[in-house]
Amino acid sequence: MWKKLALxxxxxAFISVFTTPSAEAGxxxxxxxxxxxxxxxxxxxxxxxPVIIAPAPRxxxxxxxxxxxxxxxxxxxxxxxxxxERVWIPGHYDQWGRxxxxxxxxxxxxxxxxxxxxxxxGYYR
Numbered sequence: 001m002w003k004k005l006a007l008x009x010x011x012x013a014f015i016s017v018f019t020t021p022s023a024e025a026g027x028x029x030x031x032x033x034x035x036x037x038x039x040x041x042x043x044x045x046x047x048x049x050p051v052i053i054a055p056a057p058r059x060x061x062x063x064x065x066x067x068x069x070x071x072x073x074x075x076x077x078x079x080x081x082x083x084x085e086r087v088w089i090p091g092h093y094d095q096w097g098r099x100x101x102x103x104x105x106x107x108x109x110x111x112x113x114x115x116x117x118x119x120x121x122g123y124y125r
Contacts, residue, residue, distance in 0.1 A: 010039050071122040075115050082111040 091102040
C-alpha cells in the first residue's frame with residue numbers, strides 16, 4: 001500500500017514538473033526536474049538484499065583430558081641448625097681428687113637433619 005502511494009506521488013510530481021513552464025534556464029525548476037527523475041528511477045530499483053548476521057561458529061575443540069594426581073603424604077628432610085646453651089655444672093671432684101666449684105659452661109648442640117611428614121595437595125598435570 002505504501003509503495004503504491006509513494007509511486008503515485010512520484011508520478012504526479014514528475015508530471016507537474018514537466019508541465020509547468022520554466023521561468024528561465026538554470027532555475028530551481030531544473031533542479032526539481034532532476035530530483036523527480038532520480039526519484040522515479042529509485043522507485044523502480046530493486047531493494048537491497050537483506051543483511052544476515054550469523055552467530056560465530058562454535059568451537060568443538062576440547063582440551064586434552066588432564067590427569068589428576070591426588071594428595072599424599074611425603075617425608076621431608078629439614079636441616080635443624082645447632083644451638084648454644086648455657087648449662088650449670090654443679091661442684092664435684094675431678095679425676096685427680098681435687099674439688100671443682102660449680103660453674104656455667106656454654107655447650108653447642110650440633111645441627112642435624114630431621115624428617116617429618118608433609119601433606120602434598122593434589123593437582124592436575
